[in-house]
Amino acid sequence: MTAREMLPGIFEVGAIDWDRRLFDELIPLPQGTSYNSYLIRGSEKTLLIDTVDPPFARTLLDHLDSLGVKTIDYVVANHAEQDHSGTLGTLLARYPMARVVTNAKCRDMLKDLLLIPDDRFQVIQDREKLSLGDRTVEFLFAPWVHWPETMLTYLHGDGVLFSCDLFGSHYATSVLFTDEDPVVYEAAKRYYAEIMMPFRSSIREHLQTIAPLEIRIIAPSHGPVYRKPAFILSAYRDWVSDRVENRVVIPYVSMHGSTAAMVRCLVDALVARKIPVQPFNLTATDTGELAKALVDAATLVVATPTTLFSPHPKAMYAVYLVNLLRPKIRWVTVIGSYGWGGKTLQMIKENLPHLKAEFLEPVMVKGFPKAEDLAALDRLADAIAERHRGLGSLGGGGP
Ligand SMILES: Cc1cc2nc3c(=O)[nH]c(=O)nc-3n(C[C@H](O)[C@H](O)[C@H](O)COP(=O)(O)O)c2cc1C
Ligand SMILES: [Fe+2]
Ligand SMILES: [Fe+2]
Structure with a gap:
């Protein structure tokens, strides 16, 4: 050059x-x-x-x-x-x-x-x-x-x-x-x-x-x-600006497919309600793309199994990063599968002190999601739809 x-x-x-x-x-x-x-x-x-x-x-x-x-x-x-x-x-x-x-x-x-x-x-x-x-x-x-x-x-x-x-x-x-x-x-x-x-x-x-x-x-x-x-x-x-978009970002990880099944269900439920959604599989995701999605998304749903009484380390990394980046998201929650118990929910909540977001009802499921769990995810989608009412979808400054 x-x-x-x-x-x-x-x-x-x-x-x-x-x-x-x-x-x-x-x-x-x-x-x-x-x-x-x-x-x-x-x-x-x-x-x-x-x-x-x-x-x-x-x-x-x-x-x-x-x-x-x-x-x-x-x-x-x-x-x-x-x-x-x-x-x-x-x-x-x-x-x-x-x-x-x-x-x-x-x-x-x-x-x-x-x-x-x-x-x-x-x-x-x-x-x-x-x-x-x-x-x-x-x-x-x-x-x-x-x-x-x-x-x-x-x-x-x-x-x-x-x-x-x-x-x-x-x-x-x-x-x-x-x-x-x-x-x-x-x-x-x-x-x-x-x-x-x-x-x-x-x-x-x-x-x-x-x-x-x-x-x-x-x-x-x-x-x-x-x-x-x-x-x-x-x-x-x-x-x-304080403007957020009608969009949900879901960073997720799943070891044996149960949490992934919950994510698929929530994605479908959001799509049915015309809410744009971006799932990010944390084993493959470029963290820059995840960060970019968070610039103006309205809602964050962290999806993780419980691993050694805690969120999966890859989910915890994403939570840590989100907290440092301080996106302007307004609503946050957690979904995920567990086997016997742990502090997954509490640890995620405690590690997001910089977010000024309302915490929506989480969906924690024992094992693979059953009919009542899918109904709970549907209710979560309803809660998100209600919060998002009136939000626009396209960035004002975008091309
Ligand atoms: C390495 C490992 C550690 C785990 N530790 C816990 C635990 O401490 N508490 C718990 O409730 N479940 C624990 N589980 C069980 C998983 O949370 C459970 O199998 C869950 O359904 C996995 O979800 P997934 O299919 O989305 O990976 C553990 C599983 C693995 C593989
Ligand atoms: Fe520079
Ligand atoms: Fe610099």
Whole structure:
């Protein structure tokens, strides 16, 4: 790949990671990812926004060489996480005059994480501007998207918002710009679910902060650049809103088929009531898809057998993850089969403290579900249908 021109004098000089399949040792990356880094040439100063994951240091340096960049005056660190900051040390060695421009919290983190010396920093305040001659950038602090030190950089005149992880997607593509591509929508929604969803209320505030800006382009640090910012802005407004969809998500596991039979019955009962439903078999599920389904679903039903007096470990993993991701679901319950007894229900309830959801009547069945158990699942479907009355089905910001 070569450096890609975004606007006259503004280049994307980062790296596309086509092969990466796991992020944070947790998040599956079915479509790879990219680490975007942006070079802005002003009439007097040259500025780089963010760097790349350390294995791609060579790519970044080659791109800068290919553009004949001899001097970099400023390197903006919007975020201290290593996928964007990890190459700072290499870059500072190559460009000895360059200063790292960031906020005090990010500076402290970069000193801790990357051992960057104090005298290489230029600390800026919220809403501070920096002139490059004929171009000016402004820094907007945006804590908790998704670390405490995160900030955005806005380029006046050209109207480009360099948003770092915010609005990003794990999506490797050679195409720099996206307009209203449904594939990018799904990738960005998945990214939001995995990384941003726990910080929904902070993001809501940041959307207010950037609302008055004239934004013509949003350039995130992962995935393609938005040439029609309204596309991703309206999607984010929708995802962070309190609106939930008429949809039920059922993560499930079943060792000998009894819980699976209950899931099939509940799915049928929901379909009969015209309630969209997404069962996820936890032995095969990509957890990113499960997270994405939770962004705007109204109800969660955890389906698990009792194993060693407890929820099956795969169900417990899903419960733990759901609790960390804090989706805005309104109703939750548990169904499952057991042999002699245990604390399955209690343990699931206790492990979802972050959910602000009403707990519906669970259905716990001894052995394989019988007629009365199927009737109980029908009643659960009725209870869900009653709660969902009036909810819409399609995302307002979707393609
Ligand atoms: C490894 C293992 C451990 C189990 N531990 C318990 C238990 O502690 N308490 C209980 O009520 N049932 C226990 N059971 C029985 C299952 O919960 C029961 O067979 C249930 O019907 C399985 O549902 P499934 O067909 O959906 O896997 C255990 C079963 C297995 C295979
Ligand atoms: Fe990050
Ligand atoms: Fe990132």
